[in-house]
Amino acid sequence: MKRYRLTYFLGQSFKGLWRNGIMTLASITVLMSCLVVMGSFVLLILNIDENLEKLGLLNEIVVFVDDTKTDEEVEEIHKELEKIPNVAEITFISKEQALEEEKEKYKEYSGLYELVEGDNPLRDSFVIKYEDNSAVQPLVDNISRTDGIAKVNNRADLATSIENIKNGISHVLIWFMTILFVVSIFVIINTIKLAVHSRRAEISIMRYIGATNWFVILPFIFEGIFIGIISSVFAFFIQWYIYGYVVTEMAGTLDFLSIITFDSIGHYVALAFLGIGIVTGIIGSTISTRKHLKA
């Protein structure tokens, strides 16, 4: 029974990495930086999302009903609103409920609302949740056109600008990441090429004694994988440190923000880094050994 020993391939790739120490270091540094930059961007976006969700800015419109309308008419309006596209959920808040809430909010000044008891100045309202963030303006237009609506309070302008900022960041992120990955793969390709080059005499002998393609190139593929693994491990710890540092800095000044803890996402970061690192390593080393796939 023919058997190949993993230790041979692992040993060869460690030797290769060691022999081309400078290039190995360069590859690791570049790939690691790439991962950290990418990680930071993604964490930033996640936190923006988290806060937007908390604020509920993005998917809520408050609609006030004309106060001349009777309860039956309000019921009609409710039905009309439900027909409008992009409406996900409607909650009715009567003016009595609204008053109770206000009283609750300002209970230190309890005298304030006693004056208006029996003559509630507030209006009935609907809180409308919607599905599609990008079609808020047509929704607002539709609601305004509905008979009996006195006022539409929406944060569409704010929502849109936040959405735009997010899209802008995502755009920059994607371009930046693409460039960094191309650079990472390029550096790995060159590192492995150098390793192949320094062993070309050995490779030619191996060919004569009947070594298969995979026997020849596997150590180099492992080199790529190791570069990926080492880079991702370093990147993870650096990311951890940077995130912790930024969060403590912000905690003092921007304490109204809700910040995702690293503990809750650390394992995703680790997995993503490892996955991307290994894939990058495999792509780089495969490209650089491709021409050696011939006999």
Place this chain on the structure above:
Amino acid sequence: MIEFRDVKKVYPNGTVALDGVSLKINDGEFVFIVGESGAGKTTLTKLLLREEKASSGSIIVRSNRDEETAKKPAVYDLSKISDFKVPHYRREIGVVFQDFRLFPNKTVFENVAFAMQVVGEPTKIIKRRVPAILNIVNLTEKSGSYPSQLSGGEQQRVALARALANNPQIIIADEPTGNIDPKMSLEIMNLLVKIHKRGKTVIVVTHEKDLVDYFQQRVVKIQGGKVISDGVGGMNV
């Protein structure tokens, strides 16, 4: 059995290295390939190793069942064989070069063992077989030395041991004595004859008239890419 049928080799730059070579070498034969520099001898060995492909004609290699390694019989048509199968084909042939081509950072033992490692031989078998092969080439006591610590003749014997490692039926040596002194040359040649006597097909490309005359074996003479004579005897058959 090796058979060349009307083989022509034209290199990409237009050089015609072989031109209509037909040649049959039976199992267990010993053949000297001789000819002037540039005659096409190395090209012939490269075609046989499938390092180069023939431009036209065909090369067929048949191998028998090998009891020692339990290898099955096989027929290879070198003009049709896929790149994927070439490594497996090469295991049928042991090759020795003028410049030895040993791994400089492996010991004698490791150099021979590596050829077996490449084909996935288990360590247990490697440990048993390598000393036996080193014994055939009389290098048992140099087992732990590195190539740089050996003479040319000794290095060539290591190369020969490596060629024998996987028990191929065919041994090809391209000017095996080209880089070593005459006394050692005779020793290497004697070893090749010894290997031949053990049942291998041995093909030796050489310039050395004295050795060819001395051994009185089949001599194939090539000139300008063509076989100009083929028969048993000395250089002038």
